[in-house]
Amino acid sequence: YSLRCILGYTYRCLKNYEQAHFYLKEAINLKPKEPIAYLICGEIFFWQSDYEEAICNLEKSKNYKAKINNLHIILGNSYSFNKQHYYAITDYDIALKNNPDNYLYLKNSAYNYEKWKDYLKALEILDKLLNINMNDSLILCYYGEILCNMGQYSKAISYFTKANIIDPENTHNLNKRAIAYYTLQDYNKVLLDLDKVIQLDPLNSLAYYLKCLIYYAKKDIDNAIMVFKKCKELLDFNDTLAKTQLFHLEYLLNKNNSTELNNILTKINQISNIKDSELLILVRCKVYVELKMYHEAMLDLNLLNDKTRFFSYLRISHISFIYLLREYTDFWLYLNVNNDYNNNNLFKLGIINEFSKYMYKELQVYFISNLVNLNSELHQLQENDINR
Numbered sequence: 065y066s067l068r069c070i071l072g073y074t075y076r077c078l079k080n081y082e083q084a085h086f087y088l089k090e091a092i093n094l095k096p097k098e099p100i101a102y103l104i105c106g107e108i109f110f111w112q113s114d115y116e117e118a119i120c121n122l123e124k125s126k127n128y129k130a131k132i133n134n135l136h137i138i139l140g141n142s143y144s145f146n147k148q149h150y151y152a153i154t155d156y157d158i159a160l161k162n163n164p165d166n167y168l169y170l171k172n173s174a175y176n177y178e179k180w181k182d183y184l185k186a187l188e189i190l191d192k193l194l195n196i197n198m199n200d201s202l203i204l205c206y207y208g209e210i211l212c213n214m215g216q217y218s219k220a221i222s223y224f225t226k227a228n229i230i231d232p233e234n235t236h237n238l239n240k241r242a243i244a245y246y247t248l249q250d251y252n253k254v255l256l257d258l259d260k261v262i263q264l265d266p267l268n269s270l271a272y273y274l275k276c277l278i279y280y281a282k283k284d285i286d287n288a289i290m291v292f293k294k295c296k297e298l299l300d301f302n303d304t305l306a307k308t309q310l311f312h313l314e315y316l317l318n319k320n321n322s323t324e325l326n327n328i329l330t331k332i333n334q335i336s337n338i339k340d341s342e343l344l345i346l347v348r349c350k351v352y353v354e355l356k357m358y359h360e361a362m363l364d365l366n367l368l369n370d371k372t373r374f375f376s377y378l379r380i381s382h383i384s385f386i387y388l389l390r391e392y393t394d395f396w397l398y399l400n401v402n403n404d405y406n407n408n409n410l411f412k413l414g415i416i417n418e419f420s421k422y423m424y425k426e427l428q429v430y431f432i433s434n435l436v437n438l439n440s441e442l443h444q445l446q447e448n449d450i451n452r
Contacts, residue, residue: 065101068090068091069104070079071084072084072088072104072105084104084108087406088105097128099124099126099128099129099132101222102130103125105121106118106119106120106122106125108303110229115143116146116392117326117333118138118142119146121140126139137156137169138157138160138175139155140156140159142336143155144175148434149177156172156176157173165196167196169192169247170189171203174186178210178213183214187207187210190207193235194207196368200252201226201227201230201234204223204224205236206222208241209236212244212247218248219235220240220244221248224240225241225243228279235264235265235268237269238260238264239261241257242272242274243258246277246278246336247273251282255275255278258271258274258275262275269295269299269300272298273313275288276313277313279291280316285317292313295313296310304344305343307335309345311348315328315354322355325355328351328407329348329351339367343385346364349368358394358395358398358399383427383429386423396421396422397418413434414433414434414435414436414437415434416437420433
C-alpha cells in the first residue's frame with residue numbers, strides 16, 4: 065500500500081496523472097479504508113479540474129481520519145470551485161482553527177462568505193486581513209465591492225479611494241469606484257474615473273460601457289451613441305456578459321424604436337444558453353415590456369423567479385433585478401389583474417401601486433415607502449435613500 069502511494073505521489077509530482085491514478089487505484093483496492101491514497105487522488109482530481117471526483121475522494125480521506133494539515137484547504141478549494149460555497153466555508157473554518165492568521169485561508173474564507181451572501185461575516189474576515197496588512201489594495205477594493213453589494217455606496221467609495229491611493233493604476237478598482245459614483249448619481253466623478261481607466265487601458269470595454277450609461281443618464285445622446293460605437297468595437301462577442309452589455313446599450317438608445325427593439329429580441333433569442341444569465345433575461349424582459357408584449361415579459365419574470373426560488377441567498381440580487389422594472393405600471397397592472405388580491409387589505413398596509421402589490425403578494429417584499437403612505441412623517445426613511 066505505502067509503495068503504491070509513494071509511486072502515485074511521485075507520478076503526481078511529475079504531472080503524469082494517468083500513471084498516478086493507476087497506482088493509487090491499486091493502493092485503494094489493497095486497503096480501501098486507508099486515507100492517504102484517497103487524499104492524493106483527490107488532489108490530482110483537483111488539479112485536473114474534476115471537482116466532483118476531488119470532493120468524493122477527499123471526503124473519503126477525511127472520513128477515514130486523514131491527519132494532513134492541508135486536507136481541509138484542498139477540500140474547501142474543491143467545494144469553492146464547484147460553487148458549493150456553504151461546504152467550502154465549513155472546511156475553511158476548520159483550517160482556520162488550526163491556523164487562524166493564515167492570509168490565504170482568510171482570503172478564501174472571505175470569498176466564499178461573500179458568494180454565500182453573508183456579507184457581514186465576509187467583512188469581519190476582511191477586517192482581520194487588513195489588521196495584518198492595512199495596505200493591501202486588493203483587500204481594500206474587495207471590501208468596497210462587498211459594501212456596494214450591501215448598498216453602502218458612500219462608505220464603499222472610501223475603501224476604493226484608499227485602494228486607489230496605494231495602487232493608482234488598478235483599473236478594476238477605478239471601475240468599481242465609478243460604478244459606486246454612478247449609483248450615487250455623481251456623474252462628473254464617474255467620468256473622471258472612467259477617463260483614468262481609458263488612459264491606463266484604452267481597450268477597457270467596461271469603461272466605455274459605463275461611460276455610455278453616464279451620457280445616457282445625462283441625456284447627452286450624441287456622446288452616448290459615439291461611445292456606444294467604440295464599446296461595440298471592443299466587446300468580445302463570444303462572452304455572454306459582453307453580449308448582455310451590448311444589448312442593454314442598444315435597448316437604451318432605441319427604447320422608442322419598435323423596429324430596433326424587435327431586432328434586439330431576434331439577436332437575444334439566437335443565444336442558446338440565455339437561461340444561464342439572469343442579466344440577459346432581464347434585458348429581454350425589459351424589451352418585451354417596451355414592446356407591450358406582456359405575456360412574454362411575464363414568462364421571463366417567472367424564469368427569474370424560478371432561478372432563485374430554492375436559494376434564499378440569491379433573492380436579494382433577484383429582487384434588485386425586478387426593482388429595475390418598477391416604472392412600467394401597465395405591466396404590473398397586467399400581472400395583477402388576474403390575481404385575487406384583496407385590495408382593501410393591501411390599502412390598509414399602505415400598498416397602493418401595482419408594483420408594490422406584486423412584490424408583496426408574490427415575493428413577500430414590503431417597501432418602506434408603503435409605511436410612508438400610511439404616515440407621511442416617515443418620509444425620511446424612503447428606500448430611495450440608497451445609503452440607508
